Amino acid sequence: MTDASVLVVQNGPNGGPGRFGECLTEAGLALDVVHGYAGQTPPETLDPREHQAVVVLGGGFMPDASDRAPWLTATRKLVTQALEREVPVFGVCLGGQLLAQVAGGSVRAEHGTPEVGSTPLTLRDEAADDPLFHELPPRVTAIENHVDAITTLPPGAHWLMSSTDCPYQAFRVGTSAWGVQFHPEITPARLRDWDPARLHRLGFAPDEVSRTAQRNESAADPVWRTVAHRFAAVVRAGGAPSGTGRPENAAG
Template identity: 60%
Template sequence: MGEVLVVQNSRSGGPGRFGGWLEEAGLRLDVVHAYDGAAVPDALRHDAMIMMGGGYLPGEDDRAPWLAPTRSLVAEALERDVPFFGICLGGQMVAEVAGGEVTGDVGAPENGSVPVTLRPEAAGDPLFRDLPGVVPAIEHHVDAITALPPGAVWLAETAACPYQAFRVGSRAWGVQFHPEVLPERIRTWEVNGFDPDEVYARAVADEPVSTPIWREVAARFAQVVLHAGEPYAAAGSAP
C-alpha cells in the first residue's frame, strides 16, 4: 500500500472526497495538521505527497511558519520524482518552487463552480487525458500563478485565471481549483462580490458532472503512486 503525506493548511481544508477516493484506490493517507502545530517531516519518507489549499501565499512564512519546511519537501519530491499533487495553495507552491511565479490578489477572483477548459497538451497527460473538453471545478481564490515554471506542461485554463492545471516533470501536478470540495463547503466560504445562493446553486447543479471526472483523476494519481517504481516517461513533456 502506498503511503501519502498530506499537508493540511487550515482546519476545514482537509483532503475531503479526493482523499477518500485515493484510499479506495489502495493508498493510505498520513495527514499532517500543520495549521494546528503538527510538525511537517524534515524529509519526504512517503511514496507521494499532497499539499492542500489555504489562505496564504507559498512564501508567507511569517503567517504560516510550516510553509518553509513544506517547500523543502516539495523540492525534494521534484528532485526525486516522487508523485505530488498540489491543490490551490499547493499548486501555487509547486509552481513557485519549480521556478514559476505566484502573485497575490491578482486578476478576477473565482468562486464556486467554474468551467475549466482542457488544453491540447492534456491529451498526453497521465491524469488529464481523455477528459471532457470543459470540466466544472470548484474555485475559491484571489491569488494566482502568473508564470509557469520552465518546462511545465500547461493542462487547463479559465478566462479569469489561465494556469488552472499543469505538470512539472513526470509526476508532479498542480491545480488552482478544489477537486476535493463538495458544494456544501461553499456555504462556509466568504464569496465577496458574488451572490452566495447563486454560487451554491451552480455548484450543486454541476456536481453530478464534476464528481465522476475528479474521481477518475484521483484514481489515476493513485495508479501513478502505486507504480512509481516502474520506468516512466510522460507524454507531452517539454523538450
C-alpha cells in the first residue's frame, strides 16, 4: 500500500507532525491533518476508504478535557474505534495519554516530576519483539514537554520504554496501537519557540534545555526516524499480523 492516508489530529498551533510526519510522507503515506484547536473536528467514525491509520499529537490538555478542547470527544471515539478495528494508531504525549485512557489505563494532571527537553530513556526487555521498538539502542534521548502523566497502563499493554522520573514512556495496546509520552516529532529547533517563563517556572533554564537537545540530536534523530518508518511499514501492511511482533516489511 503506497497511497494510504493517515489522519493526524493536531491539538495546538505549534504541535505539527514535524519529523514524524516527514518520515511518513517519505514512506509514501499521505497526511490528512485536522486542526482541532482551530475549530476542526475529527470524524468519530473511521472510513477505511479514506484513512488507514490515526496519529494524535500533543497539546496542553488532559485527554478528557472536552470543556477546554471540545474536539477531544470525537478524538476519543475515533481512537476507540481504531482499537476495535485494529487500525494502526500512534499517540504522542497528550495523544499517548488519550490512548492509555480510552484503553482502560489512567492519567493524572500535574503528576510527578515535570520533564522538559532532551531526556534519557531506557528500552525495556519487553520491546525486543515490538514492531516499532525492537533493537533500538538500550539508552536513547527524546524531547519531552509534560507535567501530566500516565499512572496506570491499560490491561494487557506492552510496556516498552521508561525514564527515571516518568515510568510509562512508551507502550503498545494490542498489535498496532502505540502511545509515547515523549515527542519523536520534535527537533531542537522547535525548542526556541517554547515559553521561557514557563520553563523557568518548572525549574529549567531555557538555554541549557536548548543546548542539551542540540548536543543529543545526532544520536536521537536516526532512532526516531527508524520508529516512524517502522510505523509507516505497519500502516502499509494493514496493521501488524495478529499474534506476531514485527510486520514482515518493517524497516530497520
